[in-house]
Amino acid sequence: MLISHNYKSLFAPIIVLLVGGALFLLGLYPDISMILGGIALFLIGMEYMEGGFKAFSGGLLENVLEKFTNNTPKAITTGFLATALVQSSSLISIIVISFLSAELITLTSAVGVIFGSNIGTTTTAWLVSVFGLKIKISVYAMPMIIMGIFIPLFLKENSWKGIASIFIGLGIVFLGIGYMKEGFETLKDGIDLAQYAMGGYAGIFVYVLVGSVATVAIQSSSASMAIIITALATGQIDYANALALAIGANIGTTVTAVLGSLKSNENGKRLAVAHFIFNITTGIIAIVFIYQLAELVDYLALFVGIGIENYTMKLALFHTIFNIIGVLAVSPFISVLVKFLNTLFIPKGTDKGKPKYLDNAVLALPSTALSAIVMETKHLYENAFDIITHGLNLKKSNLLSSMELDEVIRDLDTHKSINIDLFYNRWIKGLYGEIIDFSTKAQVNMSPEYIEELYKLKLANRDIVEAVKDTKHLQKNLLKYTSARNEHIKEQYNDIRKGLAELLRNINTIATTDEEDVIILLLSKAKIHMQRYDIITNGTLDKLIRKGLITNQMATSLMNDSDYAHSISKNLIAMAEVLFIEIGSDLKKLHEDMSISDEDVDNMLEKKG
Amino acid sequence: MGIKKFIESVKESLNLDECEKIGKKKSIKRLMEKLRSRKDILDKVPKKKLDKKEKKELKEELAIISLQIKKGVKILEELN
Numbered sequence: 259m260l261i262s263h264n265y266k267s268l269f270a271p272i273i274v275l276l277v278g279g280a281l282f283l284l285g286l287y288p289d290i291s292m293i294l295g296g297i298a299l300f301l302i303g304m305e306y307m308e309g310g311f312k313a314f315s316g317g318l319l320e321n322v323l324e325k326f327t328n329n330t331p332k333a334i335t336t337g338f339l340a341t342a343l344v345q346s347s348s349l350i351s352i353i354v355i356s357f358l359s360a361e362l363i364t365l366t367s368a369v370g371v372i373f374g375s376n377i378g379t380t381t382t383a384w385l386v387s388v389f390g391l392k393i394k395i396s397v398y399a400m401p402m403i404i405m406g407i408f409i410p411l412f413l414k415e416n417s418w419k420g421i422a423s424i425f426i427g428l429g430i431v432f433l434g435i436g437y438m439k440e441g442f443e444t445l446k447d448g449i450d451l452a453q454y455a456m457g458g459y460a461g462i463f464v465y466v467l468v469g470s471v472a473t474v475a476i477q478s479s480s481a482s483m484a485i486i487i488t489a490l491a492t493g494q495i496d497y498a499n500a501l502a503l504a505i506g507a508n509i510g511t512t513v514t515a516v517l518g519s520l521k522s523n524e525n526g527k528r529l530a531v532a533h534f535i536f537n538i539t540t541g542i543i544a545i546v547f548i549y550q551l552a553e554l555v556d557y558l559a560l561f562v563g564i565g566i567e568n569y570t571m572k573l574a575l576f577h578t579i580f581n582i583i584g585v586l587a588v589s590p591f592i593s594v595l596v597k598f599l600n601t602l603f604i605p606k607g608t609d610k611g612k613p614k615y616l617d618n619a620v621l622a623l624p625s626t627a628l629s630a631i632v633m634e635t636k637h638l639y640e641n642a643f644d645i646i647t648h649g650l651n652l653k654k655s656n657l658l659s660s661m662e663l664d665e666v667i668r669d670l671d672t673h674k675s676i677n678i679d680l681f682y683n684r685w686i687k688g689l690y691g692e693i694i695d696f697s698t699k700a701q702v703n704m705s706p707e708y709i710e711e712l713y714k715l716k717l718a719n720r721d722i723v724e725a726v727k728d729t730k731h732l733q734k735n736l737l738k739y740t741s742a743r744n745e746h747i748k749e750q751y752n753d754i755r756k757g758l759a760e761l762l763r764n765i766n767t768i769a770t771t772d773e774e775d776v777i778i779l780l781l782s783k784a785k786i787h788m789q790r791y792d793i794i795t796n797g798t799l800d801k802l803i804r805k806g807l808i809t810n811q812m813a814t815s816l817m818n819d820s821d822y823a824h825s826i827s828k829n830l831i832a833m834a835e836v837l838f839i840e841i842g843s844d845l846k847k848l849h850e851d852m853s854i855s856d857e858d859v860d861n862m863l864e865k866k867g
Numbered sequence: 868m869g870i871k872k873f874i875e876s877v878k879e880s881l882n883l884d885e886c887e888k889i890g891k892k893k894s895i896k897r898l899m900e901k902l903r904s905r906k907d908i909l910d911k912v913p914k915k916k917l918d919k920k921e922k923k924e925l926k927e928e929l930a931i932i933s934l935q936i937k938k939g940v941k942i943l944e945e946l947n
Contacts, residue, residue, distance in 0.1 A: 782931045848891070
């Protein structure tokens, strides 16, 4: 079930409809009212469990999904295990879509996870048939809910709150199953749905359709499976029709997936298409070979010790088997599928000022939200890099090449000034605002360690913005004096350009290398070279004025602009230290101890002098 | 017992703090190894063949590397 924002926005109306229906039918049909109430409880319980796992896993789930998906079999297995554990394929889908957006995993891996997740979602049927129907709700469900309510009163940590939500969720799910079962049992005394059983392929098609429509209506294949299993357990439907209903639930969930992806980004849409193709293919295979599959289930049921009359567990087994067969049938074509998916939903031109990685769906997932903020901050820096480069009258292509810096300085980008304000408003201001807004929202669900990292990232964003603003101030005189007749002032301003060009080039190397010693060396160098802008202390200004090489007006401008250059360097170095040293890496842990201090810089300059 | 306290007591009983220290030591040693080999390469550069600017750059790089190695040694001493 690839569910995104739409499902979340439909959740409340579905619950209201179910509860409203239950209340309306309470007098006339108490049994149907009980079933509707049971479905509502089941959905609420699943929602609680999902929220609980988000809070409990605290980034672990995201780390596992990021690290163990580098090939298709691994991705399928991880998707299966993760979904089976958290009982929510929608949660897994949200994480996968955000990873795709953040370019943390490939589309092939993401498709693999979704396939695995489809098998993982069949464990709900096992949970219902093995435990849900057998557990006496009054014995287990209520204590679970009560425990879930009491835990947060004593244990305040987020992970305990998560465990509490899982307990409450599980308790409510069992309660819901109990009500559904009771409702179907009572209903049997009045209306026997089994009389509508249909045989042959006509029956299969009708029940596949019923299963699909029911799943579309309640927007959850897990809830559909719970209804089918409880109805089967109470004898309201026969086994053959239950199999068709299960296939229908699988097909119906694709509509939910497509609906869910409508508001999603292009990655979400591509995954929804992959999911749609997978479920439809699986559904067709299951319908065509339904009798052979039923025989296979009978054979395997005996093999694993499921009684021949235990239809609910056989249904769960059928559900798992046909999803596994689907994965086996479609997996060999994943590369073809991915090629096809990559041709879909290609955005028409990109707006550099719009966020690329921020997705509200990941706000509740601290690690993923942090990754998204890191990626978006890098995006902000890319924009800033372009503006600063133009502002310094440098060509980006030269800067990113191995061209000598003196040549880079000579090869001017333009002879006119660019309107930095315009580019700031287009590429920086809005994006910066979005990052800060997203960070503030994400912070609510974060642990103190994550909040500390987030705080540093917010500062890095501010540093980038300040660097762009300072470039704007610097640009005015820079253009004027680099084309001046006075060679001395020209040299000073070209030295500023060269210094900043060197810094931008070094930051680019830092951003692209994995060599820790290179990163440390370049950051240290940048800190030392920054002192070139302290023209009062290093005597440059004194010398120029004393010898009458520049006018007083030039001296004032140079003093101010050196300050701007110093500030740009300081901000960009601080930003690079946060943004381009990977969170959790060895270097991140060491950098604070190893980075050179202002005192070290002074000492080195003294020695030099 | 809160989760943090529980984790702390598990860390204490399994001596995990020591593991953290060992991990940090390993990272520093690895980094210092890289810095030392870089220093060795730079030390071997024939200085006579370099122009003034290149000599200045080389001197600066060597000074930075030496400072980093010194810092690394100090951290290692503190961890021991």
